[in-house]
Amino acid sequence: MMTIAVRIFRFLALLGTLAVPGAAMAQLAKPWQTDFQDAATPLMEQIISFHNLLLVIITLISIFVLLLLVWVIIKFNERANPNPSRTTHNTTIEVLWTVIPVVILVVIAIPSFKLLYYSDVIPKADMTIKATGNQWYWSYEYPDHGKFSYDANMVATEDLKPGQPRLLETDNRIVVPVGTVVRVQVTASDVLHSWAMPAFGVKVDAVPGRLNETWFGPVAKEGVYYGQCSELCGSRHGFMPIAVEVVSKEKFDAWVIEAKKEFASDDTGAKTRMFAQNETK
Numbered sequence: 443m444m445t446i447a448v449r450i451f452r453f454l455a456l457l458g459t460l461a462v463p464g465a466a467m468a469q470l471a472k473p474w475q476t477d478f479q480d481a482a483t484p485l486m487e488q489i490i491s492f493h494n495l496l497l498v499i500i501t502l503i504s505i506f507v508l509l510l511l512v513w514v515i516i517k518f519n520e521r522a523n524p525n526p527s528r529t530t531h532n533t534t535i536e537v538l539w540t541v542i543p544v545v546i547l548v549v550i551a552i553p554s555f556k557l558l559y560y561s562d563v564i565p566k567a568d569m570t571i572k573a574t575g576n577q578w579y580w581s582y583e584y585p586d587h588g589k590f591s592y593d594a595n596m597v598a599t600e601d602l603k604p605g606q607p608r609l610l611e612t613d614n615r616i617v618v619p620v621g622t623v624v625r626v627q628v629t630a631s632d633v634l635h636s637w638a639m640p641a642f643g644v645k646v647d648a649v650p651g652r653l654n655e656t657w658f659g660p661v662a663k664e665g666v667y668y669g670q671c672s673e674l675c676g677s678r679h680g681f682m683p684i685a686v687e688v689v690s691k692e693k694f695d696a697w698v699i700e701a702k703k704e705f706a707s708d709d710t711g712a713k714t715r716m717f718a719q720n721e722t723k
């Protein structure tokens with residue numbers, strides 16, 4: 443039963459993705475998508491399996507309630523049952539309809555708390571990135587890799603290169619090595635923003651004057667992953683996307699050397715980055 447419900451959902455989601463030509467290895471929301479993006483990290487895998495568990499539970503409860511309603515309508519309407527019973531108490535059924543929901547809630551609560559702590563407690567991270575939300579772009583720092591920082595502005599529709607998704611591509615991407623656990627520190631310079639990356643299972647508020655922390659990884663596959671600001675932050679809220687490029691360790695080291703030169707110290711002007719021109723593989 444569980445797998446059937448999940449399969450129906452996955453099939454519908456697949457129908458949605460089939461309609462999109464050539465989106466290849468990039469991870470982004472697709473037109474008519476109904477399900478999650480594919481998980482790129484262990485955390486997102488767990489979020490999806492928890493979602494699937496809940497989906498089965500709510501489906502079963504809904505079907506059960508529907509059947510009860512149908513049963514009552516058919517069996518106990520005025521015509522079928524002209525002399526209704528005068529029963530007001532039934533201890534057995536009252537105990538059951540108290541205990542069973544409690545058991546269901548416990549079944550939900552245990553994996554829910556496990557998942558909550560797994561996502562909240564930051565494991566030993568291999569590197570740190572600091573993301574700052576601005577109206578309306580993100581800027582990034584790599585405190586472990588030297589003093590450089592840069593801005594990531596959305597690529598306007600008319601400037602898109604073939605393969606670059608509209609409203610999601612940035613002129614400078616975040617670059618991280620594959621198979622790495624990354625700590626992300628998130629803050630904002632003006633208003634509330636939110637750094638969200640669906641394939642990683644990450645969404646954290648960017649609050650002015652406060653440093654929030656989250657983490658992602660290890661990302662198993664190289665590729666480009668897309669997210670967006672997920673807190674209403676002003677008129678261009680929908681135009682400050684997040685693009686994370688996961689590359690090999692060697693490519694990352696080469697990028698760091700290049701980025702140090704290009705984005706040295708306080709130069710945060712948006713420039714075209716070394717790999718930014720590589721369209722989504």
Ligand SMILES: [Cu+2]
Nearest residue numbers: 635636671675
């Ligand atoms: Cu924002």
